[in-house]
Structure formats: structure tokens, C-alpha cells
Amino acid sequence: MNFKLTALLLLLFTMGSMSAQQKKWTLRECVEYAVENNLTVEQYELDLLSAHIDKSDALGDMLPNLNASMSTSGNTGLSFDPTTQEPVTTTIMTASGGLSSSVTLFDGLRNIHRLNRAKLNALSNQYRLDDLKDDISLNVANSYLQILSNKETLKVFNARYAVTEQDLKRTKELVEAGVLPSGDLLEVEATAANLEQQIVNTENQVLLSRINLAQLLQITDYENFDIVDIDFEIPPTDILNNSPKEIFAKALTFRNDIKFSQSNIDLAIEDLKITKGALYPTLGGFFNYNTRFSDQERFDNITGQLFRESFGDQLWMNDGISYGLQMNIPIFNGFSVKNNIKRSQINVERAKLQLEQEKLGLETNINQAYVDVKSFSKAYEAAQKTLDARRLAYNYSKERYDVGLMNAFDFSQAQSRVDDAAAELVRTKYDYMFRIKVLEFYFGVTLDLEGY
Known part of the structure; x- marks a missing residue:
């Protein structure tokens, strides 16, 4: 029984291992997995959570606080009874407690600006996170298409090698029959060896x-x-119907990197407002409640006896309340406030320059992507025409070679030109596909993952 159970578990483990090994990833799965497991994404997500906590802190700073306190102590020898403020020379146990609350009524609107800044910071971190995910998606798509390109090139070389093997067999038969010289066989063998090397590479x-x-x-x-x-064909697209300026204008409305830079300007402006708030007086309110207890006995002049008030009665009799307002007026702080305002103004200008730089970079990337799509489109068309011409030339060369009108060296050169043209067509095809996706991405077209 144990042997059967062990064999069953081993079979299930083996089947699970084979299933894991046989799994092949789609582009959608690759993108989703990359986004979910990227360490930088996880760091940015933690920054976003921290920004939401900062927003809660800013909101809490606008609310009154409430604190309770309690203490107890014992004294032997000369001390003062806290309930009567009279000196006593005995062992006395005392206790005190209270509640205190304070609230900021006005601080130059800095509390409001801090809350606004915390909200903007959370939004800014979200833009940064989304921009990172966009970059990861494009990088994964590029790497994915690169694998497909290499695999398709490998198929081309394998197919050409199969044809070359047939030519090698036919040439060997003709050489043995004395129709072709032995040098032609060596040339075809060299062509086959070259293809083997290309396949390995x-x-x-x-x-x-x-x-x-x-x-x-x-x-x-x-x-x-x-x-x-999966074999892909060039996807239909009308992206080139839009000019680079139109693509750039639309990209400015939704690109997360632009939104992130714009949010940095808003953050710098809020920082400036917070810094200027230090020029204004601050007004706060406070409220305190305190009470105390002592185990000291008292002398009753009427009865002539010692007595001790109960704990509850003492808390009621010895309590007190204090409340009021407090204002602080800044007069001179060694130029610190003035200099902080200047620094904040510089940061605003720096954020604006960063936004303009991001816009220039985006416009440059869009223009480059636009040119790449047009150039790779032409390159793909040229590669297709070249391959068609090379195949016609090869077929003509094969006919001449079969009847002995072309030597093996020239025939192998015709074969090599076909192989090079086929490999170039595959490369330009996938380069063209990726450039289309990049340009469409700048135009707001979601990366199409269906069928990948």
C-alpha cells in the first residue's frame, strides 16, 4: 500500500513538473507578471501607501487633540498635602489626574495647505507608479517580439538547411555519376556548414x-x-494619418510622466504657501481639567475627630478647569522664514523647468517614433521586394545549376543571398511592428494584448 501511494505521489509530481516545464507565456501574462513582481513597482506602491498615510496625518493635524494623565506618589517626612497645600510631617500618599486638549485655530492656513499637499503627493505617486507600469509594458513587449523575431529567423534557416540537404544529396549523386566535378560537392557542403553555423548562432x-x-x-x-x-502579421494601423504635432498634443493630455511633472509643480506651489504661512501669527486654544487625591487625615473642628474624605469626594472637591487662547506673533527669526520662502520659489521654478524638459523629451521621442514607423515601413517593403527578387534569382540559378550551366560556388552565393534577405525581412517585420505599437501608445492606443 505504501509503495502504491509513493508511486502515485511521484507520478503526480512528475506530471506537475512536466506541466510547469511545458507552460508557454502569452504577452498578456508576461506583462501582468512583470508588473506584479517588479521590485521597483513594489517600492512605488509602498511610497503610494505612505503618501495616503501622510494625507491622514495632515487631516489629523486640523483636529483637536485629547490627552489624559495620571500619577501617584508617596512622601515621608516634610511635604505638602496637594489637596490643602499645608505642610505635613508624616507619610502621605497622593494621586493626581487630568485631561488636556488643544487645537490650532489659525496658523497662516498652513494646516490647510499641508492637507492639500498630502492629497497632491498621493496623486503624484500614483502617476509615477502608472508611468513605471507603462514603461515595463513596453519593455516586455519589445523583448517578447524579439524572441518571436529570433524564432522566426531560426525557422527560415532550418527550412533553408532542409533544402540545402536535398541539394547536397542531389549534387553528391551527380558527382558520383561524373556529371559534376567534385569541387561542386565541396562548395555545397561548405554552404550547408555555413547554414549550420547560422542555425547555432x-x-x-x-x-x-x-x-x-x-x-x-x-x-x-x-x-x-x-x-x-505564434506567427504575427503586420497589424493594420492608421496612426500615420496623424501628424507628430497632433500625436504630441494628445500625449500631453494623458501621459503619466507629464502628469507626474505637472503634479511636482503643484507640490512646489503648496510648499511655497506653507512656507509663507510662517509669516502670520498663530492662534491656538486649550482646555485642561485636573483633580487630585490625598490619604492625609484632617481634624474636624466641630466633632473634634480625625476623618478622611472618600476618594470620589476628593476627586469632586479638588478638581479644577483651565482654558484660554494663545497667540504667537513672529517678529524676527534670523532671516530663516525669508530664506525658506526664496528656496520654495526656486523649487517652483525648478519644477516648471523640469516639466518643460519632459515635454521636450516627449516631443523628441514622438518625432523619433514617427520617423521610425515610416522608415521601418519602407525598410519592410524593401526587404519584401528584395526577398522576392532573391527568390526569383535563386530559382533561375537553380535551373541553370541543374543543367550544368552554373557552378556550385555561384549557386551557393544565390542561396546565401536568399537566406540573408529572408532573415532581414523577419528582422524588419518585428522592428516595424514594435515601432507601430510605440507610436500608437503615445497616441493613447492601449497596448493590444489580445491574441498575443
Whole structure:
């Protein structure tokens, strides 16, 4: 029975391991996993939680506080009874307690500005987090498409190698029959060896690109990590119907990096308001309630006997209340307030310059992406035409080679040109696809993950 149970558990474990090894990731899964497990994202999320706590602190600073206190002590020898303020020379136990509350009524509106700043800071941290997620999504998509590009290139070389093996077999038969010289066989063998080397190099590129994506996802099991093998065609797009200025104008309305820079200006302005608030007087209110108890006995002049008031009666008889207002007026603080205001004004200007710099960088990136889409579109069309022409030339060369009108060296060169053209077409295809996605992303088109 134990043997059967062990065998069953081993089988289930093996099946689970095979299932894990056979899992292939879609682009949607890669992006979601990268966003959920990225360490920087986790840090930014903690910053966002901290910003929400700061908002709660700012709101709490506008409310009255309430504190309770209590103490007890014993004294032997000369001391003062806190309930009668009379000196006594005995052992006395005393206790006191109270409640105190204070509230800021006016502090130059700094409490209101602190609350506004805390709200803006939480919003700013959200923009920063969303911008990071956008960057991660694009990086993962680029790495994902790079793997697909390398895999498709590998398929091209494998298919060409299969054809070359047939040519090698045919050439060997013709050489043995005395139709072709032995040098032609050596040339075809050299072509096959060159293809084998290209296949090995491309396999390494596939592995390296898989490792690169796995690292983005922070997955260490590189050997078992792989993506879904899907052939993609160039997606239809009308993004080039919009000018770079139109794309830039729309990007300014939703880009999280721009919103983050704008929120930094708002934060700097709130900091300036908080700093200026130090120029105004502050007004606060306070309320205190105190009571005390003593175990000291008293002499009753009427009865002529000693007695002690009960604990409850003493708390009632010995309590007291104090309340009032307190105002502080700043007169001179060694230029600290004035200098802090100047620093805050400089920070406002610095934040504005940072926003303009972000806008310039965004406009540059959009113009570059626009040019890349047009240039890679032309490059892809040119690569397609080149491949078609190389294939026609190859077919013509093969016909001449089969009837002995072309030597093996020239024929192998025709084959190599077809291989290079096919590999170039694959590269330009995926480069073009990624550039389209980048430009559409700047225009507000969500990264399309369906079917990836």
C-alpha cells in the first residue's frame, strides 16, 4: 500500500513538473507578471501607501487633540498635602489626574495647505507608479517580439538547411555519376556548414532573448521559460494619418510622466504657501481639567475627630478647569522664514523647468517614433521586394545549376543571398511592428494584448 501511494505521489509530481516545464507565456501574462513582481513597482506602491498615510496625518493635524494623565506618589517626612497645600510631617500618599486638549485655530492656513499637499503627493505617486507600469509594458513587449523575431529567423534557416540537404544529396549523386566535378560537392557542403553555423548562432540568440525576458519578469528558471509560438502579421494601423504635432498634443493630455511633472509643480506651489504661512501669527486654544487625591487625615473642628474624605469626594472637591487662547506673533527669526520662502520659489521654478524638459523629451521621442514607423515601413517593403527578387534569382540559378550551366560556388552565393534577405525581412517585420505599437501608445492606443 505504501509503495502504491509513493508511486502515485511521484507520478503526480512528475506530471506537475512536466506541466510547469511545458507552460508557454502569452504577452498578456508576461506583462501582468512583470508588473506584479517588479521590485521597483513594489517600492512605488509602498511610497503610494505612505503618501495616503501622510494625507491622514495632515487631516489629523486640523483636529483637536485629547490627552489624559495620571500619577501617584508617596512622601515621608516634610511635604505638602496637594489637596490643602499645608505642610505635613508624616507619610502621605497622593494621586493626581487630568485631561488636556488643544487645537490650532489659525496658523497662516498652513494646516490647510499641508492637507492639500498630502492629497497632491498621493496623486503624484500614483502617476509615477502608472508611468513605471507603462514603461515595463513596453519593455516586455519589445523583448517578447524579439524572441518571436529570433524564432522566426531560426525557422527560415532550418527550412533553408532542409533544402540545402536535398541539394547536397542531389549534387553528391551527380558527382558520383561524373556529371559534376567534385569541387561542386565541396562548395555545397561548405554552404550547408555555413547554414549550420547560422542555425547555432540563431539558437543562441533565441536563448539569450528568452533569458532577457525572463530577467524582466524576475524568473530564474531560464531553461524552462518560453513563450507561445505564434506567427504575427503586420497589424493594420492608421496612426500615420496623424501628424507628430497632433500625436504630441494628445500625449500631453494623458501621459503619466507629464502628469507626474505637472503634479511636482503643484507640490512646489503648496510648499511655497506653507512656507509663507510662517509669516502670520498663530492662534491656538486649550482646555485642561485636573483633580487630585490625598490619604492625609484632617481634624474636624466641630466633632473634634480625625476623618478622611472618600476618594470620589476628593476627586469632586479638588478638581479644577483651565482654558484660554494663545497667540504667537513672529517678529524676527534670523532671516530663516525669508530664506525658506526664496528656496520654495526656486523649487517652483525648478519644477516648471523640469516639466518643460519632459515635454521636450516627449516631443523628441514622438518625432523619433514617427520617423521610425515610416522608415521601418519602407525598410519592410524593401526587404519584401528584395526577398522576392532573391527568390526569383535563386530559382533561375537553380535551373541553370541543374543543367550544368552554373557552378556550385555561384549557386551557393544565390542561396546565401536568399537566406540573408529572408532573415532581414523577419528582422524588419518585428522592428516595424514594435515601432507601430510605440507610436500608437503615445497616441493613447492601449497596448493590444489580445491574441498575443
